[in-house]
Amino acid sequence: MSSRLPENVDPRRLANQGTAYSGTVDLSQLDRLCEALKETSGTAQFSVEFYRDNRKRARIKGQVKATLVLECQRCLGSLIYPVDAELDLAVIRVPEEADTLPESCDPVWVEEDSLRLLDLVEDELILAIPHVPRHEEDACDVSWKSPDEEVQAEQENDLSGKPNPFAVLAGFKSEK
Numbered sequence: 188m189s190s191r192l193p194e195n196v197d198p199r200r201l202a203n204q205g206t207a208y209s210g211t212v213d214l215s216q217l218d219r220l221c222e223a224l225k226e227t228s229g230t231a232q233f234s235v236e237f238y239r240d241n242r243k244r245a246r247i248k249g250q251v252k253a254t255l256v257l258e259c260q261r262c263l264g265s266l267i268y269p270v271d272a273e274l275d276l277a278v279i280r281v282p283e284e285a286d287t288l289p290e291s292c293d294p295v296w297v298e299e300d301s302l303r304l305l306d307l308v309e310d311e312l313i314l315a316i317p318h319v320p321r322h323e324e325d326a327c328d329v330s331w332k333s334p335d336e337e338v339q340a341e342q343e344n345d346l347s348g349k350p351n352p353f354a355v356l357a358g359f360k361s362e363k
């Protein structure tokens with residue numbers, strides 16, 4: 188393991204050499220990630236290893252760990268979100284190569300010979316964030332109904348008074 192981290196690396200050359208890095212990065216350095224965070228303090232730990240697989244592809248495997256603070260989309264409070272993600276990547280030169288990869292690994296498109304090491308870490312963390320972060324129901328500060336639940340409640344109200352629209356549709360169908 189090397190302790191000095193380069194900013195940019197040539198992933199194919201490192202794969203030939205079997206180079207590995209590990210380190211820690213301040214979350215505040217990861218601009219794209221920070222846009223999704225409620226608090227940008229804290230760090231991420233990572234390790235990456237470059238190697239050639241049995242098809243001679245340049246591959247990257249590793250791990251990214253961090254504890255992110257997201258904003259709950261229900262109560263807007265802080266949501267502590269631990270991430271412990273495994274990297275399994277293949278370096279590709281043209282997008283079409285992505286189709287030839289095994290299901291388990293994701294493509295990293297590196298046209299030239301330069302890949303920003305921290306981009307790997309940042310991308311992995313961004314991928315790990317849920318699309319709509321929310322506390323568990325019983326842990327949330329506000330017991331707001333989700334839009335789905337509100338629609339459901341309205342439909343239940345409708346059923347009590349007005350005729351069921353589906354029953355009307357069913358009537359049309361049987362007349363044909």
Ligand SMILES: [Zn+2]
Nearest residue numbers: 259262322327
């Ligand atoms: Zn909440």
